[in-house]
Amino acid sequence: xxxxxxxxxxxxxxxxxxxxxxxxxxxxxxxxxxxAVDVTTLDAxxxxxxxxxxxxxxxxxxxxxxxxxxxxxxxGAWISRxxxxxxxxxxxxxxxxxxxxxxxxxxxxxxxxxxxxxxLAYWRTEPDFRSLHIVEQPNGDFxxxxxxxxxxxxxxxxxxxxxxxxxDATLAAIAAKAVxxxxxxRDHSTxxxxxxxxxxxxxxxxxxxxxxxxxxxxxxxxxxxxxxxxLEGIAVRPSTLRSAFDAAIxxxxxxxxxxxxxxxxxxxxxxxxxxxxxxxxxxxxMQVLTxxxxxxxx
Amino acid sequence: xxxxxxxxxxxxxxxxVFVRSNRGLSHVHVGxxxxxxETLAVRNAxxxxxxxxEGVSVWVVPAAAITTSDxxxxxxxxxxxxxxxxxxxxxxxxxxxxxxx
Amino acid sequence: MTSTxxxxxxxxxxxxxxxQQFNDLIEADSRIEPxxxxxxxxxxxxxxxxxxxxxxxxxxMQPESNWITRAPSLKRKAILMAKVQxxxxxxxYLYSAAQTLGATRDDMTDALIAGKARYSSIFNYPTPxxxxxxxxxxxxxxxxxxxxxxxxxxxxxxxxxxxxxxxKEESFHQRQGFEILLExxxxxxxxxxxxxxxxxxxxxxxxxxFGPPDDDSPxxxxxxxxxxxxxxxxxxxxxxxxxxxxxxxxxxVTLPDPDLHFNEVTQQWDLGEIDWTEFHEVLAGRGPNNAxxxxxxxxxxxxxxxxxxxxxxxxxxxxALTTTLEMAAS
Ligand SMILES: [Fe+2]
Ligand SMILES: [Fe+2]
Numbered sequence: 052x053x054x055x056x057x058x059x060x061x062x063x064x065x066x067x068x069x070x071x072x073x074x075x076x077x078x079x080x081x082x083x084x085x086x087a088v089d090v091t092t093l094d095a096x097x098x099x100x101x102x103x104x105x106x107x108x109x110x111x112x113x114x115x116x117x118x119x120x121x122x123x124x125x126x127g128a129w130i131s132r133x134x135x136x137x138x139x140x141x142x143x144x145x146x147x148x149x150x151x152x153x154x155x156x157x158x159x160x161x162x163x164x165x166x167x168x169x170x171l172a173y174w175r176t177e178p179d180f181r182s183l184h185i186v187e188q189p190n191g192d193f194x195x196x197x198x199x200x201x202x203x204x205x206x207x208x209x210x211x212x213x214x215x216x217x218x219d220a221t222l223a224a225i226a227a228k229a230v231x232x233x234x235x236x237r238d239h240s241t242x243x244x245x246x247x248x249x250x251x252x253x254x255x256x257x258x259x260x261x262x263x264x265x266x267x268x269x270x271x272x273x274x275x276x277x278x279x280x281x282l283e284g285i286a287v288r289p290s291t292l293r294s295a296f297d298a299a300i301x302x303x304x305x306x307x308x309x310x311x312x313x314x315x316x317x318x319x320x321x322x323x324x325x326x327x328x329x330x331x332x333x334x335x336x337m338q339v340l341t342x343x344x345x346x347x348x349x
Numbered sequence: 350x351x352x353x354x355x356x357x358x359x360x361x362x363x364x365x366v367f368v369r370s371n372r373g374l375s376h377v378h379v380g381x382x383x384x385x386x387e388t389l390a391v392r393n394a395x396x397x398x399x400x401x402x403e404g405v406s407v408w409v410v411p412a413a414a415i416t417t418s419d420x421x422x423x424x425x426x427x428x429x430x431x432x433x434x435x436x437x438x439x440x441x442x443x444x445x446x447x448x449x450x
Numbered sequence: 451m452t453s454t455x456x457x458x459x460x461x462x463x464x465x466x467x468x469x470q471q472f473n474d475l476i477e478a479d480s481r482i483e484p485x486x487x488x489x490x491x492x493x494x495x496x497x498x499x500x501x502x503x504x505x506x507x508x509x510x511m512q513p514e515s516n517w518i519t520r521a522p523s524l525k526r527k528a529i530l531m532a533k534v535q536x537x538x539x540x541x542x543y544l545y546s547a548a549q550t551l552g553a554t555r556d557d558m559t560d561a562l563i564a565g566k567a568r569y570s571s572i573f574n575y576p577t578p579x580x581x582x583x584x585x586x587x588x589x590x591x592x593x594x595x596x597x598x599x600x601x602x603x604x605x606x607x608x609x610x611x612x613x614x615x616x617x618k619e620e621s622f623h624q625r626q627g628f629e630i631l632l633e634x635x636x637x638x639x640x641x642x643x644x645x646x647x648x649x650x651x652x653x654x655x656x657x658x659x660f661g662p663p664d665d666d667s668p669x670x671x672x673x674x675x676x677x678x679x680x681x682x683x684x685x686x687x688x689x690x691x692x693x694x695x696x697x698x699x700x701x702x703v704t705l706p707d708p709d710l711h712f713n714e715v716t717q718q719w720d721l722g723e724i725d726w727t728e729f730h731e732v733l734a735g736r737g738p739n740n741a742x743x744x745x746x747x748x749x750x751x752x753x754x755x756x757x758x759x760x761x762x763x764x765x766x767x768x769x770a771l772t773t774t775l776e777m778a779a780s
Contacts, residue, residue, distance in 0.1 A: 096525075120524075123527075124519060127518040127519055127527070127531055128518070128519055130511065130515050130518060130531060130534050130535060130538070131508075131511040131512055131515040131534065131538070131746070131750065132746075132749075132750045132753075133750065133754065134750075134753070134754025134755075134757035134758055135361070135383065135754060135757070135758055136383075136508070136538050136541060136542045136545075137382055137383060137384065137389075137393040137396070137397065137542065138754075138757075139511075139535065139538040140393075140396050140397050140400075140535055140538050140539055140542070141392070141393065141396045143531060143532070143534070143535035143538070144396050144400065144535070146531055147528060147531055147532060147535075150524060150527060150528045150531070151528070153524065154524050154525070154528070157524075168524055169523045169524060172524055173522075173523075192753070193753075193754070193757045238392070239392065242388060242389060242392065245764070246385070246389075246760055246761045246764040247757070247760050249764050249767060250759065250760025250761060250762075250763045250764045251756065251759055251760050251763050253756050253759075253760070254756055254757070254759070254760030254763075257756070336519050336520060337519060337520065339520055340520050340521075340522045340580055341522045341523070344522075344638065344640065344641065346638075347522075347637050347638050347640075347641055348633065348637060349522040349523045349526055349580075349630075349633055349634075349637075356549075356554045358554060358556065358557075359554050359555065359556050360556060360758050360759065360762050361758060361761070361762060363546070363549060379615070380543055380546055380611075380612065380615065381546040381549070382542065382546070383555060385758075385761035385762050385764065385765040386761070386764070386765035386768065386769075389761065397539055397542065400535075400539075401619075417485065419485075
């Protein structure tokens with residue numbers, strides 16, 4: 052497992068902001084408004100393996116990568132619109148974690164066909180996307196976003212916990228990093244489910260509505276697919292995650308006194324390119340600039 | 350006297366945040382934030398004050414729970430140490446130059 | 451520096467012990483802390499300046515967040531998201547600093563969305579192209595950093611400390627903007643045009659961020675005497691332009707000032723006339739996006755009300771529950 056250090060972006064560079072003009076181990080700032088930046092050791096931006104993905108592994112990486120990408124894209128729209136500034140920052144952190152997972156997964160998927168993460172994100176059309184319908188559901192009000200986060204984060208936690216043992220070293224490494232981050236997403240959404248459910252009458256009403264609006268898309272998450280049969284030992288069989296998922300959310304729902312609405316079950320189809328009506332709009336917005344400039348780099 | 354900033358009029362109270370930047374160091378005050386309760390306060394502190402790996406541990410304290418010394422009594426409160434030079438090693442000049450002292 | 455201007459003490463009236471202590475601290479370049487005695491004018495100036503600064507960070511999120519969902523690569527999307535998120539943090543640190551002076555964030559937010567508070571006019575300009583993400587980082591964050599670095603030494607402790615934190619985080623903002631422009635200038639003809647057009651639109655408004663000329667800046671002298679502010683508006687503007695000229699050369703963009711030239715005597719870049727009428731128009735609420743920016747802030751605040759109330763209600767219930775349990779146990 053080799054990790055490339057990609058130091059040109061998302062610099063963790065640190066500077067010492069004090070204009071007395073003295074230098075210390077953080078570098079220094081002079082009195083002319085120049086902020087000196089020193090070199091900090093940067094972690095790898097993408098998790099990369101030495102291997103090239105097979106067509107099947109690439110397809111699987113695409114599944115997981117698209118889920119994270121679409122969800123990150125949605126959460127990114129919250130920044131500057133959250134209920135409180137602290138929550139702008141919190142949702143931003145969740146979105147940034149997910150975009151990190153998406154980039155590693157899409158990068159790996161691309162190794163099978165010599166495409167970059169951006170080729171995959173910006174130059175595929177809707178039928179070539181593999182995202183689940185639940186991540187395509189719109190942000191709605193804060194309760195809808197929290198309900199979607201609650202479901203997806205709990206699923207992703209169970210998934211990545213198991214994927215750490217994948218026979219594919221790259222997938223295992225991506226899962227090992229991602230699992231810690233989605234663990235926090237799980238906690239964040241749980242805290243808010245409890246607060247909205249037991250807050251005011253209005254928040255309780257909204258939380259109930261949101262959960263019942265999102266629940267029809269849960270079954271698709273745990274549905275198996277022929278690809279999974281071919282990736283025994285590499286992929287995690289979605290159906291085997293269901294009981295752990297149910298067990299993890301049950302105590303939260305009990306404490307929140309929320310019941311799962313048994314009603315519609317959406318037929319899904321995201322893994323084979325049949326998407327919700329929301330995805331096309333989302334992609335149009337996400338891809339508009341890139342597609343206006345074929346071959347350009349940014 | 351409580352620490353400044355807390356206001357009962359606000360919908361979410363103010364919390365003071367302390368971060369331990371590394372094992373072996375003390376928690377140091379880094380700023381404040383708003384949160385409805387301590388559970389979210391500690392999470393908000395993590396999200397806000399440790400985004401660049403600034404910390405390994407955070408404390409949050411309701412601003413209203415911090416008692417500060419009265420600045421008007423500054424003179425009386427902090428006068429006593431002055432003149433008690435014998436509390437400092439440098440006072441003992443005759444032992445200067447003697448090794449391991 | 452500026453110590454020729456005396457603080458606003460009246461020469462005829464004997465000043466109080468507290469006031470003398472305050473003046474001594476300022477004179478000694480020490481810091482004023484929240485519980486210290488301070489002149490009412492000092493407190494008011496600080497609350498005004500810090501809250502305006504906080505509002506600017508928060509409103510300033512909007513022109514850039516417009517492009518998060520349309521960023522042209524995943525790397526740029528992540529960078530932009532992290533950058534806009536930082537600005538939320540900056541607003542928050544500054545509201546906290548103002549709060550130590552007795553202003554609450556709720557009150558400051560109410561003033562902002564009621565249109566009663568000021569924020570930096572620069573954020574009332576639109577961001578029609580991706581290149582604007584580059585120009586904002588390079589020029590707007592650049593000008594902000596120029597303004598902010600000296601504020602790390604502001605005489606009011608909590609303000610200075612917030613600024614230290616902010617300046618540390620700002621260090622990547624200007625660089626990422628510069629690199630966006632660098633990439634565009636190395637790109638296609640269309641991309642280069644996009645970059646130059648954007649620099650043309652942002653250059654003058656960025657210079658106006660330093661505020662009116664010194665002889666037209668009513669609060670400056672007092673702020674400098676109190677060491678809230680450390681350099682004059684014109685001084686900082688000049689330093690900024692001196693830094694920009696070589697950077698523009700690296701980028702290969704033209705700064706849209708035909709009169710810009712190097713003065714051999716002063717060894718500085720002399721700039722052309724700034725059109726202050728536009729500045730005053732935007733300041734007076736007649737800029738391109740003033741109404742839209744405030745409306746969006748208002749919407750976010752109002753749509754978040756039920757969430758903030760829910761969390762507060764939950765906290766009260768939990769508190770009541772634990773107190774009852776403790777009473778039952780004892
Ligand atoms: Fe900022
Ligand atoms: Fe910035």
